[in-house]
Amino acid sequence: MRLSRSFLPTLKENPAEAQITSHRLMLRAGLIRQTAAGIYAWLPAGLRVLRNIADIVREEQDAVGAQELLMPTLQSAELWKRSGRYDAYGPEMLRIRDRHERDMLYGPTNEEMITDLFGQIIKSYKELPQVLYHIQWKFRDEVRPRFGVMRGREFYMKDAYSFDLDHDSSVDTYRRMMLAYLRTFQRLGVRAIPMRADTGPIGGELSHEFLILAPTGESGVFFDSALEEQDWLGEDVDIHDRGSLEKFFTGMTSFYAATDEMHDAEAWAKVPAERQREGRGIEVGHIFNFGRKYTESMDITVSGPDGAPLYPEMGSYGIGVSRLVAAIIEASHDEGGIIWPETVAPFRAVIINLKSGDSTCDALCEKLYAAAPEHFLYDDRAERAGAKFADADLMGHPWQLIVGPRGAKEGKVEIKNRRTGERTEATPEDALALVMKTQG
Template sequence: MRLSRSFLPTLKENPTEAQITSHRLMLRAGLIRQTAAGIYAWLPAGLRVLRNIANIVRHEQDAIGAQEMLMPTIQSADLWKRSGRYDAYGPEMLRIRDRHERDMLFGPTNEEMITDLFGQVVKSYKELPQVLYHIQWKFRDEVRPRFGVMRGREFYMKDAYSFDMDYASAVDTYRRMMLAYLRTFQRLGVRAIPMLADTGPIGGELSHEFLILAPTGESGVFFDSALEEQDWLAEDVDITDRQSLEKFFTRMTSFYAATDEKHDEAAWAQVPAGRRREGRGIEVGHIFHFGRKYTESMDIAISGPDGAPLYPEMGSYGIGVSRLVAAIIEASHDENGIIWPESVAPFKAAIINLKSGDAVCDGICEKLYAAAPDLLLYDDRSERAGAKFADADLMGHPWQLIVGPRGAKEGKVEIKNRRTGERTEDTVEGALALVLKNHG
């Protein structure tokens, strides 16, 4: 993309309405614009980040055998009345009526809908297990939306739902999902710690939140520092083997980690004093096992091994895709702007032409850009060099390919690593190989 023709409106000053770093930087870097309280339009660069995150989430869900589908945003209130949650959910649910005076709602979550769809299709225990997911927009009418997309009313998330024959099988699915989440966050370039958590209005028994540590986090957290220091995915896990899953899960949950709602002072006292950590965390994922809560309340039974009705065990697994954009920024920025992990960055690199109009500089920049026009942002504007560098740092491209008259005469490109600030020099081919090495 050529910056001179792009819809990428950067801002020099911090917007007065933005209270936290991610909100300020998302507005300043041209990722989003607010259209109503807690509702945002995603501009081209922001949408690219959103899609990159969603694709990583999707790949790791597929890897454990989850099947993608797409459910509508508008749901019939009758489904929620069947489960008993319609009146209990609270004012966060946006209730509406269609022209025929039928009660409808903008879905805040999809347990009822997926349970009903499952019941329409699956009739026998032989068809289990089933894990279904979608990545879809949701709406919760927050009383006080704030912090940009971190606490917005409309948000984009992945939610998966599992159906198993018995508790032991449901726990296997839960453990596979925890592994998938850890792999997802590793690929996103962040460390999200799974912590024992409250289940909230969805209900259930077994529950973990995944939190990225940040001072602006809304949840108080208590955890063993070993969870930050160890590589939990070094161990090979066979997702088809119950013992392998159990070993992984036992190891993962053997160290203390809990949100403030589940903090246990007695258990906390057993953690060595030097390893106790307290702080704040941003919730980016939440997994639940809630058994037969919805299959029983909605009377969704299938034929069991003995021919008797069987109510499947269920779990629910969410990842906040749009919230992750903000959480990654909170965890990865400096005084100059965003520092994107390469896996989610909207562009791999910015090409910075220090002398637009110079034939040699222009030629090298065009050669760089032609190699990957969808992955590189070419700053071809007639702006001073300082403004180009400032915008490149603000937008957080992992790399900057800097072309100036001195180096251009020798066919060289200066390469800046945004995270480390390190600068090197190489040929056009060498620069492209470095920037694009992990793509495709």
């Protein structure tokens, strides 16, 4: 993308309505614009980040055998009345009526719909297990939307739902999903710590939420530093072996980790003082194992091994894709702007032409840009160098390829690493190899 022709409106000043860092930087870097309270349009650069995150989430879900489908945003209220949640959910649910006076709702979650779909199609225990997911827009009518996409009313989310024959099998699926989540967050370039959580209105007894550590997090967190120090993603975890999954899960959950809502002072006191860590965290994922809560309430059965009907065991697994964009920024920025992990950045690098109109500079920049136009943002604007550098730091590109008259004459490109600030010179070929070799 050429910056002179892009729909990428950067701002020099902090918007007055933005209260936290990620909201300020997403507006200033031209990622989003608000269209109504708690509702945002995603501009081209922001949409690229959103898609990069969704693609990684999708790949890790596929890797553990989940199957992607797509459910509609509008749902019939009848499904929720069957489960008993229509009246219980609260005012966050946006309830509407169509022209035939049928009660509808804008889906805040999809347990009812997926359970109904499952019941229409799966009839025998021989067809279990099933894990189904989609990545879809959802809506919750927050009474006070704030913090940009961190707590907006419309949000983009991956939710998966599992159906298993019995409790032990459903716990295997739960553990498999926990591993998939840890691998997902690792690929996204963030550390998200799983913490035992309250099941809330979803229901069930087994639940963990994943929190990214950041000073602006809404939740207070208490955890054993061993959770950060150990590698929980070793290749020895076999997702198809119950014993391997149990060993992984037991090890992961043996260390203390809790939000302020679930904090147990007595258990916390048993953690060695030198390993106690406290801070703030942003919830970016939540997984639940809730048994037969929905299959029973909606009377969804399959024929069991003896021919008798049985209620499958269920779980649900959510990742806030749009919230992750903000959470990553909260955890990875400096005074200059965003510092994107390479796997999610909207562009691999920005090419900064320090003297647009100079034939040598222009030719070298065009050569670099032609090598991978889908991965590069070319700052070809007739702007002063300081403004280009400031925008490059603000937008957070992992690499900056800087072309000036002196270097261009010598066939050299200056390379800046956004995260470390390190600068080096290289040939165009070596610069391209460096930038592209770490492609996520």
